[in-house]
Amino acid sequence: METVRDEIAVVLMEPVPVSRLKTYQSLRRQVYFFQSISVLFCFSCCLFTVMYHSSPTTCKENGTMEAPKIDRQLQGPESSSEESEDSQRITSFIRLTAKSGNFSEEGHVPWMEFGSQNHNGYFTLDKDSESLKILREGTYKVSLQITYRGVEEHNGIIFLQHDINHYSESYHGPPQPLLTYMETVNFTSPYWRKSLFSEGIFYLQVDDRLMVSTNSLSLIDVGEKKGQKTVFVVYPHFST
Structure with a gap:
């Protein structure tokens, strides 16, 4: 038993070979080197990330500030005038209702303007009150409603007819x-x-010119609320 202990003590007390010590030191330097490289790489990545995220923010702010300048350059006098003309077309209309009076059985319906109007140079009602004159060439939507009412017996059967007639200076007839x-x-x-x-x-x-004729002029209801019952409306029409 004493012999075994002495051998173990002799083994433990033997010095480490120089070659093994150099190898250990070399490995240790390599570990330190790789650790340094890793730390430096991580630091570089963090620095690049911070700089990258700060740069787009500046660009975005500059872009936001420049946008209104570009818009103002594009919106010149011509653009403003075109928008004004489009708005004018959309809001232009004329609304007419039948005049009161003693009329014959057949003839043209006399009109008068009803409510607030916005002609904007598109229409005019002639002095005869029967002709609606067109002032601008284009496509128009024409709407007509006539309300007739009975005041006496007509054998129980009545034939009603009205027409929207078109008069043009481009042809004679x-x-x-x-x-x-x-x-x-x-x-x-x-x-x-x-x-x-x-x-x-x-x-x-x-x-x-547009004129409305009817075979029952005397039967047109020109009483109370005639502006809702008998109306002639024209306005510029633009397809979408």
């Missing part, structure tokens, strides 16, 4: 009917009301 509405009604009571509505889209030239 009779007016051209744009819209015609016809209806036969049978009433058992002499007191009745009937509204007839027609509408269309037409291309009109400068100085063209």
Whole structure:
């Protein structure tokens, strides 16, 4: 037993070979070197990340500040005038209602302006109150509603008809009917009301005129709230 202990003590006390010590020191220097490289790499990555994120923010702010300048350069006088003209077209219209008076059985409907109007140089009502004159060439939407009412017996059967007629300076001849509405009604009571509505889209030239004729002029309801019952509306129409 004593011999074994002495051998172990002799082994433990033997010095480490010089070659092994040099190898250990070399490995240790390599570990330190790689650790330094890793730390330096991590630091470089962090620095690059910070600089990268700070740079786009500056660019974004500059872009936001420059955008209004570009818009102001594009919005010149021509652009403003075009927008004003488009807005003017959209809001331009004329609304007419039938005049009161003693009329014959057939003839042209006399009109008067009803409510607030915004012509903007598109329409004018002639002095005869029967002709609506077009001042600008273009496409127009024309709407007509006439309300008739009975005041006496007509054998129970009445034929109603009204026409929107087109007069043009470009040709000589009779007016051209744009819209015609016809209806036969049978009433058992002499007191009745009937509204007839027609509408269309037409291309009109400068100085063209629109007139409405009816075979029952004396039966047009020009009483209370006639502005809602009998109306003639025209406005510029633009397809989308």
